[in-house]
Amino acid sequence: MKMLINGKPVKASDGSEIEVINPATHEVTDTVPNATQADIEDALEIAQIGKKIWRNTSVEERVRILTKAARNIEEHKDELGSLLCRELGRPYNQCVDEALSAGANFRAFAEKMKHHMTEILPGKESDLVMVQREPLGVVICVTPFNFPLGLYAFKAAPALAAGNAVIVKPASVTPLASIRMTELLLEAGVPGEALQIVTGSGENVGKILASSPLINAVSLTGSTKVGIETASHAIRNLSRVFLELGGNDPLIILKDADLDLAVSETMMGRMYNAGQVCCASKRMLVHSKIADEYIERLCTAFRQMTLTNPFEENCDMGPLISENAACRVEEQIKHTLKQGAVCLSGGHRFQKSYFEPTILDRVTANMDVAKDMEIFGPVVPVIRFDTEEEAVAIANQTQYGLSAGVITKDYQKGLKLAMQMESGTAVVNGCGDYRTFQTPFGGHKQSGIGTEGLLMTLDEMMLTKCVVLKQIL
Structure with missing residues (x-):
């Protein structure tokens, strides 16, 4: 052309x-x-x-x-x-x-x-x-x-x-x-x-x-x-x-969260376009009491995904934009594992540019992926927290401020946390990947x-x- x-x-x-x-x-x-x-x-x-x-x-x-x-x-x-x-x-x-x-x-x-x-x-x-x-x-x-x-x-x-x-x-x-x-x-x-x-x-x-x-x-x-x-x-x-x-958007999942909702929002907010979305939820901050069950349900959802040619009707997720992009995601995962995280699902690329949906557990607040390292791929880093104050502090410790989300059955609590997060968009009971024609879309900070x-x-x-x-x- x-x-x-x-x-x-x-x-x-x-x-x-x-x-x-x-x-x-x-x-x-x-x-x-x-x-x-x-x-x-x-x-x-x-x-x-x-x-x-x-x-x-x-x-x-x-x-x-x-x-x-x-x-x-x-x-x-x-x-x-x-x-x-x-x-x-x-x-x-x-x-x-x-x-x-x-x-x-x-x-x-x-x-x-x-x-x-x-x-x-x-x-x-x-x-x-x-x-x-x-x-x-x-x-x-x-x-x-x-x-x-x-x-x-x-x-x-x-x-x-x-x-x-x-x-x-x-x-x-x-x-x-x-x-x-x-x-x-x-x-x-x-x-x-x-x-x-x-x-x-x-x-x-x-x-x-x-x-x-x-x-x-x-x-x-x-x-x-x-x-x-x-x-x-x-x-x-x-x-x-x-x-x-850029963004490294947090999704806070509180102890009282509907886990079916949390998983569906994670899938929508992180797997869409193979994770290549600016306002995708790129850090999952999950209360320690429910983290294991959340991960188990997410692993089940991953197993049901079909990665194939994007023209196929049953395709849930296609490749990343290039082999170089997939290699970059692979390098970032290896870097995070060296810092002490554990890969519970996925973690590998195949057919050059395809990448397995990946869960990284035991991610801590001091790791690069929990701060400013934006992974542009289908990777879910799970950061466990014990208090809401701790969750907000981790959410805000990045240079970025594009979007954020919080999952909870208590809307009053969700609204309170949404107001505390430093981002251009904050969603209660949804991932940060929310945009309509009407909404003013833009980021804070960097x-x-x-x-x-x-x-x-x-x-x-x-x-x-x-x-x-x-x-x-």
């Missing part, structure tokens, strides 16, 4: 390409251009034209186009799901669901833009003040490999609804479905100057885009390290940054800056301007 610059499919100016590998079969699925600096500069110059065209497009017309785009995405859900399944390795039905979610997201932000009003405030004496909002200009959307369509939509939908020109930079390992979704948006009527997609390595393409004085904002989902580097480039031109970064979601993101994609009408009354 080719990247889309000025509404046209183009190769890299030097002809270089990147192979996209199917992580389940290890075969080359397709290739995409490895953009050069000249290619990126072309896209940036075109975006200067696009921001004027799209800004001057009426809100009514923008809403019509984005609503049509939502229909296009939903009508092509099977095609998008198939592309996503081949490049990511997540079960096919879950990939189709992500495509449907992306379409719904574009529709939601288009609908909200219809109700975005200019405000009138009283001024001094006979003056009036109009508060209106204008597009930022050019917004760079840098998306990760694990939710290419969903996070594309969470970034590009509000940016486009607000009237900005957008350049999407997808992860080089999962660019295919994003390119196809861009085609569908252009077919719906988004001008080619106002929406482009540039492919290539994040280290090269991302740095050039973030450093450019021709952009006004960067919205990125990725690691904390990459987020800090991106912000350091963008701040030189005072470009805004919206960062959704987990990010800004929020995504219908409640707030549209405003973040616009400038506020006061227009004063003196002595008009």
Whole structure:
């Protein structure tokens, strides 16, 4: 597939390409251009034209186009799901669901833009003040490999609804479905100057885009390290940054917890997408009195899982994104075992990029995995505690603060603990992996800056301007 610059499919100016590998079969699925600096500069110059065209497009017309785009995405859900399944390795039905979610997201932000009003405030004496909002200009959307369509939509939908020109930079390992979704948006009527997609390595393409004085904002989902580097480039031109970064999210399971619920939430919050979820529950803090029974039930649930080709109907979990990713998880497990943990289930990769659902018991609060070592795979470290105060202290001892959860039959107690946890989202009787279109999603501490979601993101994609009408009354 080719990247889309000025509404046209183009190769890299030097002809270089990147192979996209199917992580389940290890075969080359397709290739995409490895953009050069000249290619990126072309896209940036075109975006200067696009921001004027799209800004001057009426809100009514923008809403019509984005609503049509939502229909296009939903009508092509099977095609998008198939592309996503081949490049990511997540079960096919879950990939189709992500495509449907992306379409719904574009529709939601288009609908909200219809109700975005200019405000009138009283001024001094006979003056009036109009508060209106204008597009930022050019917004760079840098998306990760694990939710290419969903996070594309969470970034590009509000940016486009607000009237900005957008350049999407997808992860080089999962660019295919994003390119196809861009085609569908252009077919719906988004001008080619106002929406482009540039492919290539994040280290090269991302740095050039973030450093450019021709952009006004960067919205990125990725690691904390990459987020800090991106912000350091963008701040030189005072470009805004919206960062959704790493996490090592805790799930506290109290002594009175419904263990069936605790296990089901662990499965949903840790095994989904083979554990490759930013806001997955990555540390299970379990009361000592129930830890053994919790582990026994979780082992039973693991034995019932089917790990196979993600296109198979009975597939519960596919591979990790690459062999390197699986090796990294294996190394982190070995490191944790050296620190004194015990592996009770799983712990091994197979067929290069698949990884067994894994339980690590006897994890203590001083181990790296209990603090800042984020394992991006299907691994459940169990940390035992005796008091609620101890659980909260362990939960908060990390540099991250993305999401958190607590399982208890006592909602008052659950609410109390949720309020004490340092995270952008805290869920009572659920894992932290909770997100809807409406909720403001973002992290505290080293987990990010800004929020995504219908409640707030549209405003973040616009400038506020006061227009004063003196002595008009």
